[in-house]
Amino acid sequence: MITLNRRHVVLGTLGAAGALIVGWGVLPPRQRLLPGEPLATVPGQVALNGWVKLSTDDTVTVVMSQAEMGQGIHTGLAMLLADEMDADWSKVRLETSNFDKIYNNQAMIVDALPFAPEDHGLGKRVAQHLVRKVIREVPGVIATGGSSSMKDQWLPMRQAGASARRMLLSAAAALWRVPETECTADSGRVHHASGRSASYGELAGRAAGLAVPGDVALKQPSQFKLIGTAVRRLDAAAKLDGSAAFAIDASPPGLLYASIVMCPTLGGSVATLNSAAALALPGVHKAVVLAPIPGGMLSVGATSGGVAVIADTPFQAMRAIDSLVIDWDPGAGAAASTRAINAALTEAIGASGRQVHHENGDVDAAMQAAATRISADYQVPMLAHATMEPQNCTAQFKDGVATLWCATQAPPMARSAVASALKIDERHVQLHIPYLGGGFGRRYFPDVIVQAALLARETGGAPVQLLWTREQDMTHDYYRPAFKCRAQAGLDAQGRLIAWSTQSAGSSLGAPSMFDSSTDGASNMAYRFANARMSHQPSEAPVSLGIWRSVAHSQNGFFTESFIDECAVAAKRDPVEFRADLLRDAPRHLQVLHRAAELAHWGEAPGAAPSGAPLGRGIAIHRAFGSIVAQVADVSVDSSRAIRVHRVICVVDCGTAVNPNLIRQQMESAVVFGLSAALHGEITVKHGQVQQGNFDGYATLRFDECPAIETDIIASAQPPGGIGEAGTPPIAPAVANAVFALTGQRLRSLPLKLA
Amino acid sequence: MTTININGRRLTVDAPPETPLLWVLRTELDLRGTKFGCGKALCGACTVHLAGKAVRSCVTPLAAVGEREVTTIEGVAGPEITALRRAWLDIDVVQCGYCQSGQLMSACALLMSTPAPTDAAIDAAMAGNLCRCGTYPRIRAAIHQAVKSAR
Ligand code: FES
Ligand code: FES
Numbered sequence: 061m062i063t064l065n066r067r068h069v070v071l072g073t074l075g076a077a078g079a080l081i082v083g084w085g086v087l088p089p090r091q092r093l094l095p096g097e098p099l100a101t102v103p104g105q106v107a108l109n110g111w112v113k114l115s116t117d118d119t120v121t122v123v124m125s126q127a128e129m130g131q132g133i134h135t136g137l138a139m140l141l142a143d144e145m146d147a148d149w150s151k152v153r154l155e156t157s158n159f160d161k162i163y164n165n166q167a168m169i170v171d172a173l174p175f176a177p178e179d180h181g182l183g184k185r186v187a188q189h190l191v192r193k194v195i196r197e198v199p200g201v202i203a204t205g206g207s208s209s210m211k212d213q214w215l216p217m218r219q220a221g222a223s224a225r226r227m228l229l230s231a232a233a234a235l236w237r238v239p240e241t242e243c244t245a246d247s248g249r250v251h252h253a254s255g256r257s258a259s260y261g262e263l264a265g266r267a268a269g270l271a272v273p274g275d276v277a278l279k280q281p282s283q284f285k286l287i288g289t290a291v292r293r294l295d296a297a298a299k300l301d302g303s304a305a306f307a308i309d310a311s312p313p314g315l316l317y318a319s320i321v322m323c324p325t326l327g328g329s330v331a332t333l334n335s336a337a338a339l340a341l342p343g344v345h346k347a348v349v350l351a352p353i354p355g356g357m358l359s360v361g362a363t364s365g366g367v368a369v370i371a372d373t374p375f376q377a378m379r380a381i382d383s384l385v386i387d388w389d390p391g392a393g394a395a396a397s398t399r400a401i402n403a404a405l406t407e408a409i410g411a412s413g414r415q416v417h418h419e420n421g422d423v424d425a426a427m428q429a430a431a432t433r434i435s436a437d438y439q440v441p442m443l444a445h446a447t448m449e450p451q452n453c454t455a456q457f458k459d460g461v462a463t464l465w466c467a468t469q470a471p472p473m474a475r476s477a478v479a480s481a482l483k484i485d486e487r488h489v490q491l492h493i494p495y496l497g498g499g500f501g502r503r504y505f506p507d508v509i510v511q512a513a514l515l516a517r518e519t520g521g522a523p524v525q526l527l528w529t530r531e532q533d534m535t536h537d538y539y540r541p542a543f544k545c546r547a548q549a550g551l552d553a554q555g556r557l558i559a560w561s562t563q564s565a566g567s568s569l570g571a572p573s574m575f576d577s578s579t580d581g582a583s584n585m586a587y588r589f590a591n592a593r594m595s596h597q598p599s600e601a602p603v604s605l606g607i608w609r610s611v612a613h614s615q616n617g618f619f620t621e622s623f624i625d626e627c628a629v630a631a632k633r634d635p636v637e638f639r640a641d642l643l644r645d646a647p648r649h650l651q652v653l654h655r656a657a658e659l660a661h662w663g664e665a666p667g668a669a670p671s672g673a674p675l676g677r678g679i680a681i682h683r684a685f686g687s688i689v690a691q692v693a694d695v696s697v698d699s700s701r702a703i704r705v706h707r708v709i710c711v712v713d714c715g716t717a718v719n720p721n722l723i724r725q726q727m728e729s730a731v732v733f734g735l736s737a738a739l740h741g742e743i744t745v746k747h748g749q750v751q752q753g754n755f756d757g758y759a760t761l762r763f764d765e766c767p768a769i770e771t772d773i774i775a776s777a778q779p780p781g782g783i784g785e786a787g788t789p790p791i792a793p794a795v796a797n798a799v800f801a802l803t804g805q806r807l808r809s810l811p812l813k814l815a
Numbered sequence: 816m817t818t819i820n821i822n823g824r825r826l827t828v829d830a831p832p833e834t835p836l837l838w839v840l841r842t843e844l845d846l847r848g849t850k851f852g853c854g855k856a857l858c859g860a861c862t863v864h865l866a867g868k869a870v871r872s873c874v875t876p877l878a879a880v881g882e883r884e885v886t887t888i889e890g891v892a893g894p895e896i897t898a899l900r901r902a903w904l905d906i907d908v909v910q911c912g913y914c915q916s917g918q919l920m921s922a923c924a925l926l927m928s929t930p931a932p933t934d935a936a937i938d939a940a941m942a943g944n945l946c947r948c949g950t951y952p953r954i955r956a957a958i959h960q961a962v963k964s965a966r
Contacts, residue, residue: 130911130948292907299912300900302848302888306913309847317842342831373830375838448852448860448913448947497850497913498947530853721907725953729910732949755857755945764938766951 090196092216093223093274095160099123106268108227110162111220112141113155114268118248118261120147124154125163126213127204127469128295129499130729131784132722135294137213139719143286144221144279145228147260148248154294156493157202159472164201166192167212174574176418176584177683200472205504205607207685207782210718214780215278222276224267231266232258281716281777290721295495305494308527310454310465316345318515318526319377322366322536325390325748326603327352329365334385338369341383343376348518352391353507355538355604362604363507364393364536368515370524378529393602393748398441398542401601401745405544408565409437414595415573417583421591426559430550434630436623438547439809440615442743443540443608444758449497450533453512456523457482462489462516463523466509467496474506478513500733501607505538531753538606539743541567543615545582547623550591555631557642560592562619567605568598581616581684581789586646587624587639603745609733610785613684617789618738618796618810621680625797626806635679635797636662643681648713651774652690653681656711659772660692669696669706676802680793686781687714691731693767693794695802701814703739705767705795710787712771715778723783727771730787735767736760738792740811819880822846822890832878837861839877840887848888848916852945859944862917862924863887869924869940888916895926898961906957910948918944922958931962 092110099107105115113121122141128134134154142152157163170191175184195201225245232250233240235258242253251257281288298304323329335347348370353363367384371377427433454465455478462482468474471491479486496503512526528536543566550559562583568576576596583594608614628638636657643649656679657663666675673696681690692709710727717723740759744751752758796807805814818827821844828843835854840846840863849872852860856871863872864886899922902908909915918941925932925940932940937958946954 128911132910292904293909295912296904296907296909299909299915300903300919302846302916304912305847306850308851311845311847373834373838373842375830375834446947448850448858448911448945450851495912498911500947527851530855530858725907725910725950728952729949732951733947736947754853754855756855760945760947761949761951763941763944763946763951763954766949766955769952 090193091274092162092196093220094272095162097160106264108224108267109220109272110160111217112145112224114224114260114264116261116264118148118151118259119153120145120151120260121153121155123157125157125202126209127493127496127499129204129469129496129503131726132293132719133204133209135291136210136719136722137217138294139286139291140214140217141221143284144218145225146245146247147221149286149291151248152294159200159202161196161199162216164195164198165203165208165212166195168203168206168208169195169201171206171208171211171685172575172577200476202472203470203504204499205469205501207784207786210780211686211782218278219276222278223273226273226276227267227270228260228263230270231263235263235266287716287718289719291719292721306449306497307454307465307467307494308449308452308497309494310492310525312454312456312523314522315454316370316372316519316522316524317374317377318368318370318524319374319381320350320366320368320511320526320528320532321381321384321386322532323364323388323390324535325364325388325393326396326750327362327364327393328391328748329389330367331387331389333367335367337385338380338383341376341380343372344380345370346518347384348515350511350514353510368511368526370515370519374527390748396602396745396748398744398746401542404599404601405542405565408597408599409544409546409563411597414563414597415576416593416595417579419593420589423559423561423591423593426591427548427550430559431553432551432630433548434626435546435548436626436808438545438619438622440543440618441741441810442542442745443737443741444534444537444743444752445500445502445608446534446758446760447498447500447502450528450530451508452525452527453509454523454525455512455516456521457513457516458521460484460488462513463492464490464509464513465492465494467503468493468506468509469499469503473504474509477506477510481510481513482517500609501611502537505606530755534753534758535750536604538604540608540614541605545619547619549623549627551627551631555633557627557631558590560589562594563597564619565597565599567600568596569605569607570600578612579616580611581613581682582620585620586649586683587642588645589642609730610684610788613682613785613789614737617680617682618792621682621790621793622796622808625678625793625800639681649681649683649688652688652711652713655772655774656690656692656709659711659770660709662692666694669704671696671698673697674802675706676798678794678797678799678801680790680797682789684786684789687712687783687786689727689786689790691790691794693791693798695795695798697803697814703795703799703812703814704765705735708767708769708791708794710769710771711774712783712786713774713776714781714783714786715776716780717773717776718780720773723773724771726783727787728769730785731769731791732761732766734788734791735795738795738810738812742811817877819877819885820882821885822887828877830877832876834877835873836863836875836877836880836885837872840872846887846889850913850916852914859917859921860914862920862944864891864920864924867924867927869921888920891920891923894965896923898965899923899926899957902957902960902964906953906960908950908953908957910950914944914946918946918954922954926961930965932958
């Protein structure tokens with residue numbers, strides 16, 4: 061055991077016992093156990109490391125850096141620590157972390173490096189090692205996204221739990237003057253063979269006085285008590301009685317309310333404003349012109365400028381907005397339209413000079429030699445996130461300190477955006493991050509947070525809550541970009557796939573080509589092609605774009621899994637067998653594929669819907685964020701030619717299934733989210749203005765359209781993969797393939813509409 | 816000044832009569848469990864009970880409430896909501912949770928009027944409550960379970 065020696069780090073205080081000084085000497089490189097500054101504690105509480113605090117009343121407080129936006133990550137991560145600590149699960153409470161670098165999300169960055177999942181070479185390992193080292197040392201890489209939270213904290217949370225457990229065992233052994241090896245821990249108590257026992261809370265003070273052990277052995281999977289079990293969510297009860305707090309529920313004393321109208325043209329701003337009528341309304345304090353907010357990292361375009369009205373109540377503020385007389389300066393975005401974007405995409409997929417993201421064999425020669433060649437163009441539209449909780453933020457700026465109650469997937473990014481907007485030091489920005497009412501990638505962007513911070517300068521120190529209407533939220537999103545893809549394949553006389561090529565076009569979100577992830581899920585599939593080329597042509601548009609649940613996989617899953625189905629049809633092969641041939645070197649994929657086929661009774665007639673309409677069945681398989689998901693959809697077509705999805709079989713291999721209950725939830729969630737896009741989702745732009753304003757224009761899947769979803773999880777001892785997004789990419793192609801099986805119509809553009 | 820009957824109490828609020836009930840609840844009465852999602856009766860996040868019936872509080876002006884009893888997620892009680900909450904916990908329905916006050920209020924109103932609803936009746940009662948996290952299959956299962964446990 062490496063013992064981290066004492067230095068000068070105060071890890072906690074225990075009531076009147078005063079400060080206990082423990083710490084370490086030589087930092088093992090990249091250690092993520094101890095933060096640079098001790099955790100703050102309250103009387104009766106000690107910090108055992110940077111992830112867990114223990115109270116004399118036995119409460120175990122686990123420190124959370126990751127945003128809970130529905131994916132259940134708070135529960136999943138706390139399970140890791142509690143299991144290794146042998147804590148009493150009923151005593152576990154959560155607390156939001158500070159911004160220490162130990163919480164930096166290394167996995168999110170490492171996963172984004174341009175290496176294929178199958179690559180296990182030295183170059184990849186060295187690059188990952190170096191990037192981890194850098195991320196460990198730079199400030200501000202706390203973020204929730206890329207389905208990375210579990211991957212990132214799988215070891216640190218467990219090590220923190222195991223280290224804390226060892227300290228409690230040592231404390232008990234010293235107290236009882238017995239060898240530590242004779243002590244055992246279970247459910248929040250240490251026991252000795254003699255029958256003596258003490259609760260963790262009783263041992264807290266002594267444990268905190270010990271050196272922090274740095275490399276305690278972790279449990280073997282057979283020793284897990286919580287990991288692998290369907291533990292219920294920690295946040296469930298509070299979400300059933302209205303007590304769970306979201307950003308919109310912040311209500312500091314003296315709260316004022318603001319509403320905003322932004323330039324309908326994306327990126328535009330206010331030319332002139334007449335606010336006299338609005339200001340004459342009761343309760344209205346002020347109208348404030350806000351300049352556009354630059355798009356920044358991972359986005360193209362800016363949040364439009366606008367006018368906010370501050371009033372005593374939200375209703376007064378919203379009503380006053382309607383009385384503003386504004387001339388807009390539409391800016392460069394005025395020319396943007398879906399028609400122009402699509403025309404540019406069509407040109408781009410035919411363009412030379414495309415960026416080749418993967419190439420093997422000689423695809424041109426193989427195409428020439430092919431007995432059968434097929435080609436198809438696919439297309440997906442822009443999409444909104446439409447989080448159920450509209451964008452909002454509550455801000456107070458008083459005595460040089462900004463306090464914000466906000467929903468963010470990237471707190472340090474939000475903090476620095478606020479600091480630079482207010483021209484204050486980051487240390488003078490405090491964030492309170494409650495539950496997020498959905499994220500899906502939308503809440504990386506701190507636009508509403510910056511707007512609220514700017515409004516807080518205008519209230520003489522009173523807090524102000526800025527709430528976007530649904531219309532503002534829908535028309536000022538960072539949209540999933542539109543993409544096109546030209547897919548081509550060559551088959552030999554025996555129907556074997558000998559050449560495969562995809563050329564996509566769409567926004568690369570401004571990423572340099574080295575880090576362009578636009579072909580994720582197209583250029584790094586597990587299919588083994590003898591000759592293949594996957595390329596991309598960036599095509600940017602003057603609209604605000606961003607990342608949307610499963611990012612590039614969201615379109616590439618549709619392109620590749622639809623086209624592989626077309627290849628199977630051209631080869632006159634069964635779609636499952638055809639895929640299995642190409643996956644012969646990917647045992648995990650094969651297992652997922654075959655399990656899905658088995659559960660769906662693939663090969664048997666799918667039967668009829670309750671209405672009597674015949675069913676069609678389609679399959680798709682896709683890997684994203686370290687997890688492999690296959691889905692089989694049963695669909696029918698109703699009398700109005702609308703596609704109805706009746707049942708979805710979903711099989712996932714996500715490595716170690718930390719909490720099967722949460723994994724099932726995420727699969728269901730991802731299927732519903734993906735079905736909204738497959739059947740309904742489409743944002744269109746005209747004269748630079750988004751045409752959809754609310755859930756009437758931008759429909760999302762409703763309760764009565766939702767299929768039954770049955771999820772099966774493959775048992776695995778591999779480290780956990782991500783689960784928040786991996787279930788979204790396969791559903792659109794599974795449904796499209798089912799529609800083809802049923803009707804013979806190959807639908808190559810989303811949302812799926814039958815002719 | 817308007818008097819309203821809310822969660823078993825009689826309270827006076829100082830809000831113009833055209834103010835949507837949603838904002839009266841959230842900001843005048845500090846009952847923030849009822850959520851804003853769309854403002855146009857399109858999402859159901861703001862669902863409350865008015866005289867025992869599910870209504871969208873975002874499009875219900877204060878003036879339209881009158882003497883009728885308003886019940887919110889904070890005040891709702893009775894065998895239906897108790898059974899629903901138990902089923903919701905047992906099946907672990909919630910994800911982000913933002914829509915869930917509205918979902919529960921709609922489901923509760925359904926069971927108060929139809930103790931053993933068919934799937935078609937559940938569809939009709941719940942189709943107006945959107946959930947972007949996709950909790951629909953579990954909501955259906957939880958409603959069925961609540962019905963069973965109430966028997
Ligand atoms: S907020 Fe009332 S229905 Fe959406
Ligand atoms: S639980 Fe998130 S919107 Fe329903």
